[in-house]
Amino acid sequence: MTKNNRFFDVCIMCALAEEAKAVLEVISRRCGVSFEQGYSTSDNYEYRYTMIQNNKGESLLIHVSWPPDNGPLETSLHFKPVLKESHPRFVAMTGICAGDKRKVKLGDLVIVDRAFIYDNGKIVIGEDGQREPLHDVKTYNADPSVLQAVRLFDSWKPVVTKLKRPSSMRQQREWLLSKLLEEATPQLQKIDLKELEKHVPDWRKIVQELQGGPGSYLTKEWTLKNPSSIHQLRYGKEVFPFKDPPQPESHIAPMASGSAVRSDNPFKDVQIPVRGTVAIDMEGAAFYRTVEEFSNIRSLLVKGVCDYADKNKDDTYHRYASLVSATYILCFIQEYVTEERMPGSREYQPYGRESPFLLWNVPYRRNPFFTGREDLLEQLHEKLTATKAAALTQPQAIS
Incomplete structure (x- = not known):
């Protein structure tokens, strides 16, 4: 166990503990690593961390956290201190969402290009005596360079096909x-x-x-x-009997966020301000809004569709949707988060006056697990265990 006093390459945020468990499971299984416990210095909340390799063999220190409760307010309150302490190069949110059944299927992935709060604004009574929402919407967007990479990214597909899909x-x-x-x-x-x-x-x-x-x-x-x-x-118009698609599809599209779980098929209403919306959740807009406070951090929100926010809502697809989104984000991190795209030696801009500026001038990121030096350690062992004497020397660094 440790306090959070180091830089992390990647922070993965989940709104629910079950979503965080899916992330831990996927990374542990795919990368052959185990996680350690850590605690934040600001609020003493628990997180998990481990070291993985990206597709170029570079080490990435991963931080996984979840708020004490669900909802947009808890997400924002929890996530800002995480970014403030961890200084990641890249942040992601994974988990589950409800999708518009006219546009997506259960298990599909929503790669969120922009998110907004759909219940902001004013509600009035119209001339017909019915409630009429007057939307006041601001969208919060993913990083353009991340979205460009996402559009040609498909190495997640063969990995996801190995996941067991439940019958809808x-x-x-x-x-x-x-x-x-x-x-x-x-x-x-x-x-x-x-x-x-x-x-x-x-x-x-x-x-x-x-x-x-x-x-x-x-x-x-x-x-x-x-x-x-x-x-x-x-x-009829659709094939009967219906069969679930063999594997999920990805949709780069807007997502609406609200403060309540919906089972009344609200998509016609939430699509009024942003017509391309294909999914709703509770935390996505808060995630992107929080990341906006940190201009040097890139981000991506990915969620799996677990239901259609209608009367047939159930938990059958919760686990699968969580695993699919976690698998996608792991594959993307290993492909996208590299020294070439996001050099680890860049200077971090501290958030707020109370945040200390951490000095680190070595042109490589810290490696707290001291891995990736097997050849050097083997040579050192041979020298020190040889029959003749050996010595360790350090050339003068400062004249």
């Missing part, structure tokens, strides 16, 4: 309805239990939903109420 509730539901149309399995009990659990792991919950409500599909005997209506779905 829609895929499970439509597989079951299609199976009940078959002559051999007109009733739920006729379906082999192993096959049922393989294709519909949440079948108990889904059966209950299909039996409930005025538009229910199943009878109390677990048969289709109206087989012909299900059969007609095969000739």
